[in-house]
Amino acid sequence: MGLLLICLGTILGLRTAPEPQAAVRISAYFKENALAFSASTLALKKSISQLDENKNSLLQAKEALKNCRLQYKKIEFLMDYFFQSSALIYNRPAKTEVEEPYMEYQEPSGFQVIEALLFEDHPLQHLQDLKAQAELLSSSAADLAALMYQFEASDAQLLESLRLELIKVMALSITGYDAPELKSGIAESLTSLKAIQFMLEPYVKEKKVAMPLLSLQQSIDYLSLNQNFDEFNRMVFLKDYALPLQGELYALSAAIGPVLSVKTALNEQTGNLFAKNAILLDHFPQETYPAEKEARLAGLGKKLFFEKSLSGNLSRSCASCHQPEQYFSDGLKTSLAFDGKSHVKRNAPTLLYSAYQYVQFWDGRAGNLSSQIKMVMANPLEMNADHRLVVERLEKNKYYQQEFEHIFQKGSGPSIDHVAQAIAAYLKTLSPFNSAFDQYISGKKNTMTSKQVRGFNLFMGKAQCGSCHFIPLFNGLIPPYYKRTEFEVLGVPANDNFNRPLADTDKGRYDFFPISYYQGTFKTPGLRNVAMTGPYMHNGAIVNLQKVMDFYNRGGGNGIGLQLGNQSLSSKPLHLTKKERNEIIDFMKSLTDGLPE
Incomplete structure (x- = not known):
């Protein structure tokens, strides 16, 4: 990190005078990887232009998209922290979002839109849209270097960007949040951690402080050896690697000082995403x-x-x-x-x-x-x-x-x-954080069963639950800033007979903000104590968790036959077995607290 801070001395305007070699290395890092990303967008554009009835052309386009995403992950921590509006061009959710309170529409664009279209049943029908998105990416990436003109940043800002990138790995990337079809989240997490490592090494050498190289290298090694998205053991990764790394990275930041935390609701002093006060109520x-x-x-x-x-x-x-x-x-x-x-x-x-x-x-x-x-x-x-x-x-x-x-x-x-x-x-006092899961993630080994641990791994991976019910609260607070509550259109019916579903007439947020994108939109609820608080959904229409899992497994409202043009939940079946669905339910039971007195 010091590398980036130091070497971007002229480019980034760092407050610490960099050594020439470090400055050159950091500057070269950003320029090289921005250039490589730009080249990958051109390759993606070319592969999309060559799409035809040949299945290999589709496979090549998907591979080009995956490579493009991996190249972007090398500079994501900078883009998302310092250039958020520009970053949205590349990795915005594949749905129209509304920026409140100004009611500005944010049209979907970038990787996630391309992924959704490439994985449609008939992607060639969307060829013009695919070409338009590829052109947007390539033309924007060609001008990335301009973002660095007269750019200034402090050590504290850059260190915060790296800490937030780790939170994104823990809470988003390993869940498949922004690449659910490609399932490239583990490879992308590895790329992100390697970028963090590269930025930290010379920074630590110059500052002569203890560095979290051990946990960081161990995390990288674990990701390198476990690349299968569906089989990846997220519990082991979080508990044994990522959480220790988070603590060490905060300690490093504190040793260099000061620790900046202005862009997030996280209480980074805990050094642990699952600490009871990890997200600040104030x-x-x-x-x-x-x-x-x-x-x-x-x-x-x-x-x-x-x-x-x-x-x-x-x-x-x-x-x-x-x-x-x-x-x-x-x-x-x-x-x-x-x-x-x-x-x-x-x-x-x-x-x-x-x-x-x-x-x-x-x-x-x-x-x-x-x-x-x-x-x-x-x-x-x-x-x-x-x-x-x-x-x-x-x-x-x-x-x-x-x-x-x-x-x-x-x-x-x-x-x-x-x-x-x-x-x-x-x-505000009704937040116990004393469930079996909380105890297990804090180091108590016997509070969760093996089935519950497997359920957590499914929840955070194959089942895609964790890409809407985000850790650590398992609600709709979106990482890594935890500054916004998510709303979704699930297509919940008025009954739980999914063979004969009845359309729900509740318009949701539309009654409060009458714009089309809010039709049938509801806040993503928290899942802590969910096993004790049925029946479920905004209308209480689904009687038990088995039915809830069946609903999601089928692809929500569209998946059970309702015709919803604005459903934000994927309509594709999850293909979870009955055993897997039951394991996820067992995990959700581990989120049950002892009630406050």
């Missing part, structure tokens, strides 16, 4: 207070969580639909409505780990927990409460009056905003 859009005040506020919020005077009829509380003994869900398809007879529109998800989200509700219409709580209280189908009357009731309660004044300001008394903040503070 990065999420919710009010935070000093520790003592936050603790007392959470205690007040816990009492308010069970307080029936927050409802319009004095008979319901938050716990009515989010019951602690039911893992803060209610076990129903959709919860009972305020009248006690009808039902609300959607399934009540668990509140465990709910604080680790950038938006709330299935459709993401609430920007934080406090907003969600106030909406639920006022909703006629849920708690049907008048905020003003709720405050008046609390003002008459001496305990609440004193607690609010003590926590906030004397004479202030209860307010609906403070009520919501208190309950939100309580919800």
Whole structure:
């Protein structure tokens, strides 16, 4: 890394004066690999132009795409960190995304689009689109060197880019996130780690500090010897190689100092992606207070969580639909409505780990927990409460009056905003991280069964679950920055008879943002405690995890025969055997926590 920092002294504007040889070497590294990547895009363009009915031409195009991706991985850590907008040209998801709150459309482009088209049943039907994407790649890659004009970076920035690249390897590459059909993720991970190694070696020599060469070389050796994507043992790689490497890489960064961590919600001081506080709660859009005040506020919020005077009829509380003994869900398809007879529109998800989200509700219409709580209280189908009357009731309660004044300001008394903040503070405490999986990944050997470990490897690989339910939270927070919550169109039916599926009429996020790409879109939920919180999906239509796995195995809504033009989940069957599906379910059971007190 020091190499890159040093040798890009003139090019990158590094703060440490580089030795001439190191500077030349680093500069040469980037120029050489940018040039090699550009050449690979031209080779890809040529192979796509030669596509015909001959199957070999298709195989050659796929191989050219794989090589192009591998060449890009050599410079990915720089591109993604320093030139994010340019990087999106090359490796943007193969679906239209909407940049909120500006509602700017990001059309799919690059490797992932080409991969999706090449692996269609009839790729020649998409020849013009393939050619257009190949041209986009080659023309953009030809100008990569221009990105370095007057470029400046600090040691800390460059070290952070390498640490984030390792997170991408751990959480994305080995899952096949951006190359699900090519299944080149293991080879790409190897390329990424070799790039990290090359950048670090001279940097460490110049700084004369201990370097994580041992774990890094061991990780590289393990990847080199285990290239089969479906059979790759992700648990061994993470537990025995990548996590130790993460800790050592942070230690290296700290020794050089300062450690920069401005682009991510990660708490890198843990040096472990699976540490209990590896992702910082204060990065999420919710009010935070000093520790003592936050603790007392959470205690007040816990009492308010069970307080029936927050409802319009004095008979319901938050716990009515989010019951602690039911893992803060209610076990129903959709919860009972305020009248006690009808039902609300959607399934009540668990509140465990709910604080680790950038938006709330299935459709993401609430920007934080406090907003969600106030909406639920006022909703006629849920708690049907008048905020003003709720405050008046609390003002008459001496305990609440004193607690609010003590926590906030004397004479202030209860307010609906403070009520919501208190309950939100309580919800922030509902993140136990004490499951069998958490214990196993931290070093306790006997907390998971061999079937559960095999299930984890399938979850993170062949089954592609980990490419939407990202580690370490197994929810929709997208690595490596963990700054955005993912939404998907799965095509969930209104019933779980997949031989005769009924189309669901719920428009999802479209009702909140009425744009076509959000039709039927829902937030990716967390899977921690999933074995205890059925039935499943936004509508509670799927009764058990066996059915859930069957749904995904068939290719979602399109795979079971529904006609969805915007399904973001792949429609292709996963070809998981019954044994494999059961092993994945066994793994998901290992994500069950002991309930908070």
